[in-house]
Amino acid sequence: GQQLNQSPQSMFIQEGEDVSMNCTSSSIFNTWLWYKQDPGEGPVLLIALYKAGELTSNGRLTAQFGITRKDSFLNISASIPSDVGIYFCAGQVPDNNDMRFGAGTRLTVKP
């Protein structure tokens, strides 16, 4: 019910290409977050979304809170080698504010 399905699991792209990944659920969430995790480090918050339909950018990153509150996507434009890492979505459950995390999308950028 409150599980997040994140896709794709992994992506191999060429430097300069755009990237799109998404998270879906059968449940609604109050907040959607996108994190990036570098090897050997903890996740770092990239973008937080608080309202259905909200579209937010952070540099080359753009994320949207789905209008149904059951999904979110993250786009990265003009990828660069330092974009390599694992990207996680997370959603905040309405009734208890718990966070649920997706399984992650592993991004590899070839120079």
Added chain:
Amino acid sequence: DAGVIQSPRHEVTEMGQEVTLRCKPISGHDYLFWYRQTMMRGLELLIYFNNNVPIDDSGMPEDRFSAKMPNASFSTLKIQPSEPRDSAVYFCASSPPGGSTDTQYFGPGTRLTVL
């Protein structure tokens, strides 16, 4: 500003031994979270505290796991006795006051290997 501090960064121990992981949250944050990350299960919330009080420990796998937060600047996660299936990266995260748990700042993690 210092972020969330975790120690040790790596821990290798033998099955049956007690393991204690430590966390210092960001100063002024009043939420503290313990997570476990594995390839198979991803990021799992184990327990979280608000103002040093455990709020939800439903993610703690079993009685071998315990967590404490004796003051606002320190928390421990203890595993006793440890088992090989406990091998994972354990993250601590903290959130600022304001009633929201969404903006969590993660520490660098402790990579635990139980042989």
